[in-house]
């Protein structure tokens with residue numbers, strides 16, 4: 213069994229990015245600049261956004277964090293987005309999700325200029341991804357593709373089950389893995405809450421991407437020997453024995469599934485760190501594109 217080590221792999225990618233930034237600076241070119249908008253004080257979102265800003269510093273990017281109050285209006289948020297769209301120093305920016313309920317998420321994502329949409333969430337970029345045109349791939353699926361590639365996990369002709377059909381992970385993952393591309397060419401089934409024969413599908417799967425958001429849902433009894441497991445789930449579970457009062461659980465019951473798996477991502481330290489590295493990669497790409 214091989215652990216798909218997202219922490220180590222993301223560090224390698226961040227070193228590659230830092231090297232590229234150093235070169236840009238030496239050549240007198242622009243330093244990449246990522247901005248993030250956070251609305252409200254959700255604990256997990258604050259942790260993720262802070263980790264993104266810290267990662268920027270680590271690779272030599274400039275970063276800007278825009279903190280807006282929980283009761284912000286849609287107009288206020290649209291105004292900030294418009295400013296970032298126009299700001300020539302900003303190469304890319306993200307609006308951390310989820311947003312408070314008074315704000316229409318789709319309307320917000322559509323306001324981000326596609327050329328600065330380093331999350332790859334704008335419909336134009338989703339369309340380009342689907343058509344295999346150059347674009348920003350959404351960071352989590354991009355990170356998973358990188359893990360498969362860097363550990364040389366064969367996907368061609370394999371049966372893949374993606375559990376979850378979210379716009380951020382499940383749907384794009386299913387599209388990328390079925391495309392005619394390296395580390396694609398898989399036969400993909402998208403399973404979700406209405407799927408009737410999930411156990412049977414999983415037992416026939418060579419690769420399972422668990423992205424449904426139910427802690428420790430996938431157990432050893434549901435998978436076959438030699439399976440590759442990508443665990444996208446990350447849920448805080450109350451645990452008084454921990455100093456911070458919670459532990460992190462994936463969508464996979466690691467102990468039982470890892471006994472049968474040939475490759476598996478841990479939680480934490482699997483997909484999570486890859487997501488941040490690929491957001492940086494997209495920002496570097498945007499900076500390079502904008503300066504030509």
Ligand code: GUN
Pocket residue numbers: 306307308309310331351352380487
């Ligand atoms: N919330 C959960 N994942 C993500 C992500 O990749 N980008 C943004 N902007 N928000 C998220």
